[in-house]
Amino acid sequence: MDIPHIPVLLNETINLYKNHMQDKGYFVDCTLGFGGHSEAILENFPNIKLIGIDQDKEAMEFAKKRLAKYANRVEFINKRASEALKDLKGLDISGILADIGVSSYQLDNKERGFTFDADTLDMRMNKEQKFSAYDVVNFYDRNQLEELFKKYAEEKHYRKIADVIIKNRPIKSNRELSDILHKAGIKDKKRLAPIFQAIRIEVNDELKELEKILKNAKNVSKNGTILGIITFHSLEDRIVKNQFKEWAKKCICPPDSFKCECGGNNQQGIILTKKPITPTKEEIKQNPRSRSAKLRAFKFLKEKNE
Numbered sequence: 001m002d003i004p005h006i007p008v009l010l011n012e013t014i015n016l017y018k019n020h021m022q023d024k025g026y027f028v029d030c031t032l033g034f035g036g037h038s039e040a041i042l043e044n045f046p047n048i049k050l051i052g053i054d055q056d057k058e059a060m061e062f063a064k065k066r067l068a069k070y071a072n073r074v075e076f077i078n079k080r081a082s083e084a085l086k087d088l089k090g091l092d093i094s095g096i097l098a099d100i101g102v103s104s105y106q107l108d109n110k111e112r113g114f115t116f117d118a119d120t121l122d123m124r125m126n127k128e129q130k131f132s133a134y135d136v137v138n139f140y141d142r143n144q145l146e147e148l149f150k151k152y153a154e155e156k157h158y159r160k161i162a163d164v165i166i167k168n169r170p171i172k173s174n175r176e177l178s179d180i181l182h183k184a185g186i187k188d189k190k191r192l193a194p195i196f197q198a199i200r201i202e203v204n205d206e207l208k209e210l211e212k213i214l215k216n217a218k219n220v221s222k223n224g225t226i227l228g229i230i231t232f233h234s235l236e237d238r239i240v241k242n243q244f245k246e247w248a249k250k251c252i253c254p255p256d257s258f259k260c261e262c263g264g265n266n267q268q269g270i271i272l273t274k275k276p277i278t279p280t281k282e283e284i285k286q287n288p289r290s291r292s293a294k295l296r297a298f299k300f301l302k303e304k305n306e
């Protein structure tokens, strides 16, 4: 079986769960993809049942075949993770993982419209979603485009980029968009990639989705549930880091309050990774796409689900 995606931080992720997670109940893989992390979880935790979620039907069909030998321990849900998590309340969930972002298959398959030379402007992880990169590039107003490239691509020349896009509309494909940016002086792939990534984040609403995944993961967790999140973008990592810090606080009173009025018992659990776990040099060499990956983990400590 040719596997179109190499799981990132695989050993580190599995070791993390091995060190902290009990081999019982359910493990929820929010971003099943091609089943790499899920397969390793099933192998290493013989008593765990796994729920694999992905909004991409193609990835899910592949993962179903890959995990066929574990069929009696696996269930699949083809939905956005934040939505799917809502239905899992009450289950005995020992672990949750989200390996946020796109798979190599999505990135490399020209028809999915993520590559610089794709003949479409698409970038949807879920092909049933209507809103695509075409809408962002052709219909966003100047302010929206500027904001997008400034915030998500951290591009100094965000105004110029918005301007050339608007002047060259309609733009029908990634190839056309790449040519237009190339003519405007953005030739280096290292600069082009964050611009494309910014459009992709917008199309799939990835930052808001991450916030919802965190919130809903907390809602379905129980005493001892381990939550691991792998991100590939500094803004995503910041969301995870700040959320974990918030959950680890006993007192949630405003910083300027005189004395504690919240009761001081708001701690949801503990942060397992003081610093994010990042790939080794060897991993980056074997799989350059892993270079920006960061894994953070949290252990929920609570008596009952809220």
Ligand SMILES: C[S@@+](CC[C@H](N)C(=O)[O-])C[C@H]1O[C@@H](n2cnc3c(N)ncnc32)[C@H](O)[C@@H]1O
Pocket (backbone or CB within 6 Å): 005, 006, 007, 008, 030, 031, 032, 033, 034, 035, 036, 037, 038, 053, 054, 055, 056, 059, 079, 080, 081, 082, 099, 100, 101, 102, 103, 104, 125, 209
């Ligand atoms: C980086 S890949 C995961 C790869 C997987 N861990 C493996 O080992 O094969 C991300 C996958 O998650 C899916 N995905 C990303 N965000 C999602 C979300 N919010 N809800 C559901 N699926 C999502 C994508 O469609 C993609 O298939």
